[in-house]
Amino acid sequence: MIMRENFNDFITRFSEGLSNLFHDDNNIDALSLERGLPDAVWDDIMGMQPLSVAIPEEFGGRGLHVSECLGVLAAASYESLPLSLTFGINIALFMEPLAKYGHEEIQKGIFDRFLNDKAMGGLMITEPDYGSDALNMQTQYTETENGYRIKGKKHWQGLTGMADYWIVAARKANPSGDLARDIDFFVTAENMPGQQIQVEKYFNNLGLYMIPYGLNTLDLEVPANQRLQAPRTGIKMMLDILHRSRLQFPGMAMGFIRRMLDEALQHTDQRMVAGKKLAEMDSVRYQLSRIQAAYSLCSGMCARSSGMSGIDQELATRGMEANVMKALVTDLMQESAQICVQLNGSAGYKLDHVAGRGIVDSRPFQIFEGSNEMLYTQIAEGMIKAMKKSKDLHLKRYLAGEPLTSRVADQFGDLFDFQIGENLPQRQLVSLGRVMARVASLQYVEVMTEAGFRSDLYENTRKHMEADVRQLLTRLRSLNDAEPVEGYRESSDWMQFIIH
Numbered sequence: 001m002i003m004r005e006n007f008n009d010f011i012t013r014f015s016e017g018l019s020n021l022f023h024d025d026n027n028i029d030a031l032s033l034e035r036g037l038p039d040a041v042w043d044d045i046m047g048m049q050p051l052s053v054a055i056p057e058e059f060g061g062r063g064l065h066v067s068e069c070l071g072v073l074a075a076a077s078y079e080s081l082p083l084s085l086t087f088g089i090n091i092a093l094f095m096e097p098l099a100k101y102g103h104e105e106i107q108k109g110i111f112d113r114f115l116n117d118k119a120m121g122g123l124m125i126t127e128p129d130y131g132s133d134a135l136n137m138q139t140q141y142t143e144t145e146n147g148y149r150i151k152g153k154k155h156w157q158g159l160t161g162m163a164d165y166w167i168v169a170a171r172k173a174n175p176s177g178d179l180a181r182d183i184d185f186f187v188t189a190e191n192m193p194g195q196q197i198q199v200e201k202y203f204n205n206l207g208l209y210m211i212p213y214g215l216n217t218l219d220l221e222v223p224a225n226q227r228l229q230a231p232r233t234g235i236k237m238m239l240d241i242l243h244r245s246r247l248q249f250p251g252m253a254m255g256f257i258r259r260m261l262d263e264a265l266q267h268t269d270q271r272m273v274a275g276k277k278l279a280e281m282d283s284v285r286y287q288l289s290r291i292q293a294a295y296s297l298c299s300g301m302c303a304r305s306s307g308m309s310g311i312d313q314e315l316a317t318r319g320m321e322a323n324v325m326k327a328l329v330t331d332l333m334q335e336s337a338q339i340c341v342q343l344n345g346s347a348g349y350k351l352d353h354v355a356g357r358g359i360v361d362s363r364p365f366q367i368f369e370g371s372n373e374m375l376y377t378q379i380a381e382g383m384i385k386a387m388k389k390s391k392d393l394h395l396k397r398y399l400a401g402e403p404l405t406s407r408v409a410d411q412f413g414d415l416f417d418f419q420i421g422e423n424l425p426q427r428q429l430v431s432l433g434r435v436m437a438r439v440a441s442l443q444y445v446e447v448m449t450e451a452g453f454r455s456d457l458y459e460n461t462r463k464h465m466e467a468d469v470r471q472l473l474t475r476l477r478s479l480n481d482a483e484p485v486e487g488y489r490e491s492s493d494w495m496q497f498i499i500h
Helices: 007-025 039-047 052-056 066-081 083-100 103-114 234-246 249-268 282-308 320-350 354-368 370-391 393-403 426-450 454-479
Strands: 121-124 140-143 149-153 167-172 185-191 200-202 214-223
Touching: 007 039, 007 066, 007 149, 039 052, 052 066, 052 083, 052 103, 066 083, 066 249, 066 282, 083 103, 083 121, 083 167, 083 185, 083 234, 083 354, 103 185, 149 167, 149 185, 185 234, 214 234, 234 320, 249 282, 249 320, 249 354, 282 320, 282 426, 282 454, 320 354, 320 370, 320 426, 370 393, 370 426, 426 454
Parallel strands: 121 167, 140 167
Antiparallel strands: 140 149, 149 214, 167 185, 200 214
């Protein structure tokens, strides 16, 4: 059985199966330009039971080991980033929350359908007027004789109209008509009477064509046992779910970045310019080493996430690491795709080329589940809060004493030897957050290197992170206070100022 199969054999078979399916039986470049995937292709993919890694052993799965979940995400993203995101939505936003917070009496039936009927699930939080402002969502519920009535609108949920199950976030409607501050979560089943979610319209999303997105209307009733069980508050449960999801972004990034690296290495090794290989040019070698640094950083994140983000862990208070991984690794995905396109020249600038498509498909990763600017700001605010608590705003001493950075802080020399301002504008908070993300992520790689990871890859990564930090600290210490100019068109028509 798949559940008893050695994971190395399982992931090898899955990777080879995807490769054969996308390159021998079908053309992944052509499929990626279509909305959705043909049912026969989905059947073949799900027939390999990739989501078995996210099902507890007592329900017939492989045991919900984070390393296996990340391994499946990485194998999928090497071939198709949208496919990996589809698995990521299922694993982090439905299956793990169900395994941790769901009533046991509904878990078995749902997990059985994931194993045997190729079911899928997703999470509904975002609303048309409340994107990142989830605490003010207007979807509401009231108690009924047999359960809960839920009404509202949700949008931009991956797998809209495609998922068999949803976890829906809503706030309790009080008798006064106000909504409670806390948030609750409910499982809905599309195959159950009165639980269907209506798709009002589908969005024409720019990339990730494989995944349907849209606007949903909710007016349904679920039994009492389909409400997730919050150990303390629903807000803490939401943070636990979202942080665990962000900590699994490196899995989706891993295969994608490795694919960009392999494509770039292969092309630059084969492409001849002026009698020598493209890969022999100095600027090209620099760019290749940038993708390799991204590969190393992502590897470190995967290793760290595998050791600390299982459902047995409480992650509501682990926002710093969750934000570090999600924000930096998605920036690295976009940079790696941009470099790969640049090195491939005109060939890469095609939607049916894996790198050109990668630019479009990886871009929303920097936006959803918290835009990166917001996450970097939160990282910096957390740093400054800790500094103020210790009554010491010296950056080097903070990084030397912070467990996430203490092992590598001294490798940056005196770059951090200065005091941080107490009231930084947001643009500088973003720069400070980017610094923290790089230093913390470098430490993940340093820990791996001590255990046997390639030291030459680590050294190149360290050089790139030092260079990045130098640039970011320049922005941090020298405020650029430029502001948008109101009514900018007045006296700004270049036709009036031709220079001879």
